[in-house]
Amino acid sequence: MLRMTSAAPNVDRAEADLAALVERVSVARMRATVYELAGDRYAGRRVGTPGGHAAATWLAERLGELGAEVRLSGFDVADVRELYETPVLEWSADRRARRLEHRRDFVEHLASAELPHPRSAPLAGPSETSLRGRWVLAQAGDWARVCERAEAQGAAGVLTARGADADGWMPKMIAGPPARQVPVIALHTEVHARMAEALAGGPVQVTGSMPLRRIATRGHNVYARFPHTPHPEGGDDREGGSRVLLTAHYDGVGDDPDRRLPAAADNASGVAAVLEAARVLSAAPAPAVRELTVGFLDAEEAGAWGSAHHAPALPPDTLLINLDGAAQLHQAASVEAGGPAHALLAVLDQAARRTGVPLRAGAMASDNRRYAAAGLAAIGIGMGMPGYQTPAETPDRVQPDTLVAAARLLVATVWLLSGRARPDLAL
Known part of the structure; x- marks a missing residue:
């Protein structure tokens, strides 16, 4: 529940208005959005896929229903890693063959040759x-040097080590370092250790494939501008107030050829909270800020191409809040400020105090950095991603209370930026 902090009558009224506004956040709507975007027909929402474009279209329709002016903006995306078949990896020693499971025992290394x-x-x-014609077992920190020797000597490929998450999955990624000239496969650390032990005792045979290619494709950002309306008490504040942009990337890494990767936490949860905040703010009895816009961004997983395309076109006084992950709030939400964001960060802190959302400084390597690099005041917020980029990233793991906390924090921040509740906080 919102906490009141002032006894002045006019401030009390504004605080009461804000308290009533954040109570309009609907967890049912947000959960429905998460389940929708994590559904089968969107197939993991990778940039350039029919599922990704279908998600953009669905979001544009929802924003249009809120009365926003909506448009889609296309842009080119290069060097996306596409796994077009399930890779194979088997090894044998002492006449015993072991077939490994993709994403449990091994995973594509993004520097791999096809x-x-x-x-x-x-x-x-x-x-x-001599490494010629042989698979080479490399340590995790030494794989690049081993690749150089493997390339020079004509090796069959390189096997290196990588960890798994708490559920035993090895996450999927679609953007990474330049391709090597040899196949590179990442083994679960335990599998790597077993192979090394077997190799120390005698010959080991390996059979592997890596159907991983690099493609160029096209992404689509979804932009929505909510029309300005006069304040009901008279006057028009077009020349004052803040220009606020709320963003969240809607793309995921895409399904595997034989597995669903629902991308519920990263970032259907963030999209759901931004969409709900936009609904509440657009239906408020008075406009909260001079201009409110929403950007649902594509190709974040491929290297934040959507925000790189968008950021240079924005007015320099735009205030940006990006939400990447609103699925599992532990001790506090992670916040990263970039560009001239000190005043915006102060308003966010006040909004967090009013809504009871704990904040802490933390790295947020997401679209907010592209906007900050363009010279804008930009803040990135993250509230957890259980099952991150694995088949276990399912809608049931997105916590309803975290969705509510995220949406209320956004609503309160935008409202406070108007200066209605605290004129000294307006930017």
């Missing part, structure tokens, strides 16, 4: 003199 068909070869340690 290997469309399985290749069988003996396994070698990185210190062996």
Whole structure:
């Protein structure tokens, strides 16, 4: 419940208005949005896919229903990693064969060369003199140097080590370093250790494929501008107040060829909270700010292409709040401020105090950084992503209380930026 902080009658009234406004946030609407975007027909919402474009269209329709002026803006995206078939990895020692499970036991390394068909070869340690025609077992911190030797000697490929999450999944990514000239496969650390132990005791045979290619595609941002209306008490504040942009990326990493990756936390949850905040603010009895816009951004997972396309076109006085993850609030929401955001950060802090949302400084490597790099006041907020970029990132793991906290924080921040509740906080 919103906490009141002043006894002045006019401030009390404004605070009461804000308290009533944040109570309009609907958890049912937000959960419905999360379940919709995580559904089968969107297929993980990767940039450039039919599922990704369908999600953009659905969001544009929802924003239009709120009375916003909506448009889609297309842009080119390069070097997206596309896994077009399920990769294979098997190894054998002491006449015993072991077939490994993709995303549990091994995963694509984003620097891998394409290997469309399985290749069988003996396994070698990185210190062996000759690597030609052999798979090479490299340590996680040494894979790049081993790749150089493997490329020079014509090795079959390189196997390196990588950890898994608490659920035992190895997350999927679609943007990474430049491609090597040899296939590179990342093994679960435990599998890597077992292979190394087996290799120390005798010959090991490996069969692996990596049907991973790099593609160019096209993304689509969804922009919505909510029309300005005069204050009911008279006058028109077009020349004053703040120009606020709320953003969240709607794209995901896309499904695997044989598995769903619902992308419920990252970032259907953030989109749901921004959409609900926009609904509440657009239906408020008085406009909260000079201009309120929403951007649902594409291609964040491929390298934040959507925000890079958008940021240079914005007026320099735009105040940006980006929400990436609103699924599992633990001790506090992570907040990163960039650009000339000191005053905006102070307003966010006041909104957090009023809505009871704890904040802490933390890295938020998301679209907010593109806007900050363009010289805008930009804040990134994150409230957790259980199952991050794995099949376990399902809608049931998105906590309703976290969705409510995120939406209320956004609503309160935008309202306070108008100066109605506290004139000294207006920017």
